[in-house]
Amino acid sequence: MRAAADGRRSTACRSVGQTDGPATSIPVLGSAHGTGTAVGGPMNGEVQRSFTQDTLPKSGLWLDRHQVVGTRPAEGTVVVARCGRSMRVGPPPERVVAGIRLTASQPCWDCEEAAAGRRPGAPNPARPIPPPSERERLIRVKAGTAPESQRVAHRCPSPAPVAGLLRTRCGQWLPVSEVDVLASDHGMPCASCLVTSLLSGRRRWPASVRRRRPCHRWRSAYRADAGAVGSFRPEASSPRAEHRTGRVHGRRSTPW
Structure with missing residues (x-):
């Protein structure tokens, strides 16, 4: 009778979707090892590590x-x-x-x-941000290879050196074997490297400045004023200019 009861119990478990195999661990959000119970997974059923x-x-x-x-x-x-x-x-x-x-x-x-899923996450959180040492390096000539007055720090991009030389932001070529890599907060680069680094990125102007159109009303008013003081301008005395600038015989006809 016990065997029959066990058989009925196993059949009932299979009817609700359970299996007899060993339990498998699912990656869990917020776990250092990435195993455990799935909590807060994506909508498609997949759980991110x-x-x-x-x-x-x-x-x-x-x-x-x-x-x-x-x-x-x-x-x-x-x-x-x-x-x-x-x-x-x-x-x-x-x-x-x-x-x-x-x-x-x-x-x-x-x-x-x-x-x-109750608030938007960070944009592309899985992509790590490279540290500043991988984007741009601060280098300086080693002691003994140049006078102390010429051992100025320079900024150098990250790409691999060409023929054992590093090109600084100010345009100098320095051998790799004669320079030391400094920490980002342990040196002040030369003025040329600093200015070049600040101006190397693309300059983004505000939308109001990029889409600004020339002010024709100000230009027409200037021409009308120039015609009123004696400089003859055909467009200043034309009815179109008077209508556009709001001036009649040198006096504003509109209250604004």
Whole structure:
């Protein structure tokens, strides 16, 4: 009778969609290892892998635990969390208050809301942002290869050197074996490199400036005033100019 009861129980389990095989783990949002119960997955049923990263809080004593979509990259990589905040991947930061080390953390509410689909997430959060050292480097000639007065820092783009030479922003070619790579906050580049770096990006003008049209009314008024003081301008004395500028015999006919 026990065997018959077990058979009926297994049949009932199969009727509701369960199987006899081992349970499989599903990637979980907000888990450092990416396994567990699926929570807040996408609408199509697929669950994205994500990892967590602790950061210092803006206020309070607990660390903020953010969720980042994708697999955990190498330490030091700058990533964007679901809430839109950028941070570096690494161990949790140390926070000491009154001699006591605080290690407690709480989940970021904005990341939780974005994972649940109740608010839009960060634009393209799975794409890591390269650190400044990979975009542009700050280099300086090594000591002993040039006088101390000529050891000025320069900015150099990231592409690989050409024939063992690096081209700086100011136009100089320096051998790779004779330069040191400095941190971004440990040197002031030369004036030419600094100006070239600031002007290298595309300049975006506001829409009001890009779409501005020439003011014909101001030009016509100027011509009418010039004709009134003695300079004969045919367009200043024409009825069309008077109608366009609102002036009749040198006096404004409109209250504005």
